[in-house]
Amino acid sequence: xxxxxxxxxxxxYQDAYAGIMKGVIxxxxxxxxxxxxxxxxxxQDVMGGAMVLRSAVPYFPADSVFLxxxxxxxxxxxxxxxxxxxxxxxxxPDNGLLWLAASSCGEPxxxxxxxxxxxxxxVSSTFHGRDLFAPAAAALSAGLEPGAxxxxxxxxxxxxxxxxxxxxxxxxxxxxxxxxxxxxxxxxQPDDLGTGGGPYRFKVADRFIFGPAxxxxxxxxxxxxxxxxxxxxxxxxxxxxxxxxxxxxQRASPVSVTFPADRAPV
Amino acid sequence: xxxxxxxxxxxxYQDAYAGIMKGVIxxxxxxxxxxxxxxxxxxQDVMGGAMVLRSAVPYFPADSVFLxxxxxxxxxxxxxxxxxxxxxxxxxPDNGLLWLAASSCGEPxxxxxxxxxxxxxxVSSTFHGRDLFAPAAAALSAGLEPGAxxxxxxxxxxxxxxxxxxxxxxxxxxxxxxxxxxxxxxxxQPDDLGTGGGPYRFKVADRFIFGPAxxxxxxxxxxxxxxxxxxxxxxxxxxxxxxxxxxxxQRASPVSVTFPADRAPV
Amino acid sequence: xxxxxxxxxxxxYQDAYAGIMKGVIxxxxxxxxxxxxxxxxxxQDVMGGAMVLRSAVPYFPADSVFLxxxxxxxxxxxxxxxxxxxxxxxxxPDNGLLWLAASSCGEPxxxxxxxxxxxxxxVSSTFHGRDLFAPAAAALSAGLEPGAxxxxxxxxxxxxxxxxxxxxxxxxxxxxxxxxxxxxxxxxQPDDLGTGGGPYRFKVADRFIFGPAxxxxxxxxxxxxxxxxxxxxxxxxxxxxxxxxxxxxQRASPVSVTFPADRAPV
Numbered sequence: 060x061x062x063x064x065x066x067x068x069x070x071x072y073q074d075a076y077a078g079i080m081k082g083v084i085x086x087x088x089x090x091x092x093x094x095x096x097x098x099x100x101x102x103q104d105v106m107g108g109a110m111v112l113r114s115a116v117p118y119f120p121a122d123s124v125f126l127x128x129x130x131x132x133x134x135x136x137x138x139x140x141x142x143x144x145x146x147x148x149x150x151x152p153d154n155g156l157l158w159l160a161a162s163s164c165g166e167p168x169x170x171x172x173x174x175x176x177x178x179x180x181x182v183s184s185t186f187h188g189r190d191l192f193a194p195a196a197a198a199l200s201a202g203l204e205p206g207a208x209x210x211x212x213x214x215x216x217x218x219x220x221x222x223x224x225x226x227x228x229x230x231x232x233x234x235x236x237x238x239x240x241x242x243x244x245x246x247x248q249p250d251d252l253g254t255g256g257g258p259y260r261f262k263v264a265d266r267f268i269f270g271p272a273x274x275x276x277x278x279x280x281x282x283x284x285x286x287x288x289x290x291x292x293x294x295x296x297x298x299x300x301x302x303x304x305x306x307x308x309q310r311a312s313p314v315s316v317t318f319p320a321d322r323a324p325v
Numbered sequence: 326x327x328x329x330x331x332x333x334x335x336x337x338y339q340d341a342y343a344g345i346m347k348g349v350i351x352x353x354x355x356x357x358x359x360x361x362x363x364x365x366x367x368x369q370d371v372m373g374g375a376m377v378l379r380s381a382v383p384y385f386p387a388d389s390v391f392l393x394x395x396x397x398x399x400x401x402x403x404x405x406x407x408x409x410x411x412x413x414x415x416x417x418p419d420n421g422l423l424w425l426a427a428s429s430c431g432e433p434x435x436x437x438x439x440x441x442x443x444x445x446x447x448v449s450s451t452f453h454g455r456d457l458f459a460p461a462a463a464a465l466s467a468g469l470e471p472g473a474x475x476x477x478x479x480x481x482x483x484x485x486x487x488x489x490x491x492x493x494x495x496x497x498x499x500x501x502x503x504x505x506x507x508x509x510x511x512x513x514q515p516d517d518l519g520t521g522g523g524p525y526r527f528k529v530a531d532r533f534i535f536g537p538a539x540x541x542x543x544x545x546x547x548x549x550x551x552x553x554x555x556x557x558x559x560x561x562x563x564x565x566x567x568x569x570x571x572x573x574x575q576r577a578s579p580v581s582v583t584f585p586a587d588r589a590p591v
Numbered sequence: 592x593x594x595x596x597x598x599x600x601x602x603x604y605q606d607a608y609a610g611i612m613k614g615v616i617x618x619x620x621x622x623x624x625x626x627x628x629x630x631x632x633x634x635q636d637v638m639g640g641a642m643v644l645r646s647a648v649p650y651f652p653a654d655s656v657f658l659x660x661x662x663x664x665x666x667x668x669x670x671x672x673x674x675x676x677x678x679x680x681x682x683x684p685d686n687g688l689l690w691l692a693a694s695s696c697g698e699p700x701x702x703x704x705x706x707x708x709x710x711x712x713x714v715s716s717t718f719h720g721r722d723l724f725a726p727a728a729a730a731l732s733a734g735l736e737p738g739a740x741x742x743x744x745x746x747x748x749x750x751x752x753x754x755x756x757x758x759x760x761x762x763x764x765x766x767x768x769x770x771x772x773x774x775x776x777x778x779x780q781p782d783d784l785g786t787g788g789g790p791y792r793f794k795v796a797d798r799f800i801f802g803p804a805x806x807x808x809x810x811x812x813x814x815x816x817x818x819x820x821x822x823x824x825x826x827x828x829x830x831x832x833x834x835x836x837x838x839x840x841q842r843a844s845p846v847s848v849t850f851p852a853d854r855a856p857v
Contacts, residue, residue: 060355063351063355065344065348067341067344070771071631071771071772072338072604072629072630072631072771073629073631073632073633073770073771074629074631074643074770074771075599075628075629075643075644075646075647076770076821077627077629078597078599078626078627078628078629078647079628079646079647079650079651081626081627082597082626082628082647082650082651082652082655083650085595085624085626085651085652086650086651086652086653089592089595089624089652092351092355093626094344094347094348094351094359095343095344095347096341096344096345096348097338097339097340097341097343097344098338099337099338099339099340100339101339102771102772103831111340111341112341114341114345115341115344115345115348118345118348118349118352118455119345119348119351119352120348120351120352120355121352123348131808131830131831132808133808134805134808134818135808135809183819183820183821184805184818184819185818185819185820185821185826186820186821189650189821238339238340238342239336239337239338239339239340239368240337240368273400273450276397276398276399276400276401277401286400286450286451287449287450287451288449288451288452289342289449289451289452289455294451298397299369299397326621329617329621331610331614333607333610338604358617358621360610360613360614360617360625361609361610361613362607362610362611362614363604363605363606363607363609363610364604365603365604365605365606366605367605377606377607378607380607380611381607381610381611381614384611384614384615384618384721385611385614385617385618386614386617386618386621387618389614504605504606504608505602505603505604505605505606505634506603506634539666539716542663542664542665542666542667543667552666552716552717553715553716553717554715554717554718555608555715555717555718555721560717564663565635565663
């Protein structure tokens with residue numbers, strides 16, 4: 060039984076690029092189950108792709124191959140790689156895209172996809188998703204070991220989610236992702252708030268929001284909330300509305316928390 | 326052979342939400358065929374989702390599980406449910422989303438998904454598609470009976486398509502859905518017009534259109550038509566154009582029909 | 592083992608139309624592997640759909656059925672057809688959509704899908720994708736010969752990519768497709784430039800670009816390049832930007848090449 064292949068790209072939905080990758084896989088490993096994570100990552104947004112991939116990986120079968128392509132440096136010096144992390148395999152460019160996910164589920168072990176016998180016969184300079192990454196994912200799905208695709212790579216590109224800054228009065232966080240509903244995911248997690256339980260006073264775009272709320276529907280339509288989102292981070296949302304649009308939020312917008320003296324985290 | 330699972334959501338195509346539901350299913354029922362109906366329902370548009378689902382159901386295999394999530398009340402008091410209707414099964418929130426489809430293909434029998442052993446171990450307050458509905462759909466695809474997932478529910482939320490108003494001079498209908506081409510689906514059906522055969526005089530946005538036409542291409546480019554659409558309702562279209570945009574139509578826009586005295590329906 | 596079915600339409604992602612075609616296929620040939628090429632062809636853009644299909648076909652399994660629907664003339668006199676070309680099969684409207692692809696991979700042999708026993712029992716005038724083309728694709732996937740679906744058709748509609756115009760000073764080409772990144776695919780190919788190797792002086796929107804470049808990343812962010820794209824044609828791109836938007840390019844925008852006297856192609 061081939062490993063399932065989960066795909067994430069910034070190829071969008073107008074063109075055939077994502078479909079072509081699936082065609083290549085179907086020709087090389089016809090029984091591989093193909094599952095689209097998304098092809099709607101904003102063009103060339105490596106950090107956004109890395110975070111969305113990180114949020115999805117825990118919910119896929121543990122033997123999945125994750126084929127991810129957000130690749131503004133295609134054709135240049137950046138390397139095509141595979142990472143093995145626990146039972147999971149990741150294929151894509153060495154620009155950090157795979158790192159958040161791969162480092163979240165085991166000890167990442169990287170390989171440089173430098174064996175041309177596993178590529179398509181002709182390799183373009185603009186579409187390695189088709190010419191290198193799809194054939195590699197198909198081979199891994201069919202049971203090949205990553206080491207057969209290329210040499211070990213000791214120092215793959217690492218990226219990280221911006222850390223929360225802690226000061227005596229509270230926490231300084233930020234927006235790390237805005238989703239398609241306009242919900243703004245922050246880098247703040249329950250552990251950052253300690254064991255006080257709240258409510259806490261969040262400051263978002265010059266506005267105070269008390270939270271966390273239990274769900275979006277605890278407030279009136281049009282009102283903002285902060286609640287624990289499905290990524291495990293606190294999210295700013297507006298009930299029946301687009302929080303990012305209405306509050307002017309984008310990645311890196313500050314979101315802070317003030318602790319009253321008697322509720323500082325321990 | 327597992328039942329096929331057909332998915333409809335308002336999750337859009339930017340994020341991983343729809344993909345994550347498929348990952349959860351693949352982990353629990355790997356052989357379940359997954360078919361996307363659409364993930365492009367406008368955000369939180371329960372009525373739109375209900376109508377699109379209703380239009381799709383007759384064309385899917387009769388043993389399908391329909392997994393539908395348009396869920397502005399997620400995390401609040403609305404119940405997660407399953408409906409059995411004839412051989413078909415429906416999974417989603419109890420907000421009417423499933424009702425038009427489920428009541429169109431048999432006698433709906435509802436169940437409250439209140440058995441935590443069939444949920445993911447941790448349930449968020451914002452993503453029941455992942456935590457409750459996908460596991461339920463996977464279990465049903467694998468052969469579980471709906472009654473094993475929860476208790477019977479006697480009074481699920483019902484919604485209905487707005488009725489056509491009939492008066493001595495004709496019919497007063499309305500737009501119930503605008504599709505991605507800008508075609509405006511009305512609530513008018515052939516039976517409403519009786520057996521006269523037409524042509525009838527439709528009034529749409531202060532403009533008269535004689536119809537029904539046999540197809541879009543009976544008029545010149547840029548001209549509006551009314552013809553029987555693929556949902557079985559009359560649709561306003563503009564050849565090679567976007568009727569909703571050009572005529573200013575949206576849901577609930579009036580579309581009326583005037584009968585000449587000698588052509589009133591019988 | 593059924594043939595894989597690859598789907599390309601302009602149905603978009605808001606509605607259920609593409610999903611409904613897959614539901615029809617799943618009911619008639621449940622084991623047929625379904626692969627979306629794209630459903631994002633701009634509405635009613637037959638030429639765009641034809642070129643995208645042409646670019647995708649070589650990368651799909653050689654026994655694939657290509658089900659393509661961009662069909663502004665649906666319900667009118669245009670014929671529903673199947674084309675066999677080598678081992679590949681194509682199903683869709685007879686408006687040129689299938690032609691570029693079908694004529695690129697063998698000697699095209701066309702059939703008129705005029706046997707109602709292979710249609711859905713009720714055929715609408717607006718959705719032949721569901722009522723005629725999906726059942727035909729399912730039958731072909733299951734092993735039926737094209738000749739069983741209808742009579743041979745001697746003269747299917749042919750379209751072609753606009754030719755490059757050659758004059759003593761150089762070449763006059765044009766943009767044939769703008770992709771979702773804003774890259775502008777031209778009709779210029781390496782053979783047109785001869786064996787000189789370049790660099791050549793391209794003129795795009797009153798701007799000179801020397802090329803071809805080896806890849807997008809040879810220039811600074813915001814700078815335009817011309818490089819050999821994944822379709823096998825030269826493409827105008829802007830690193831980390833949208834070339835069509837920033838340079839004002841659309842289909843048929845001129846792209847010319849001037850040869851210095853000593854570098855004219857031989």
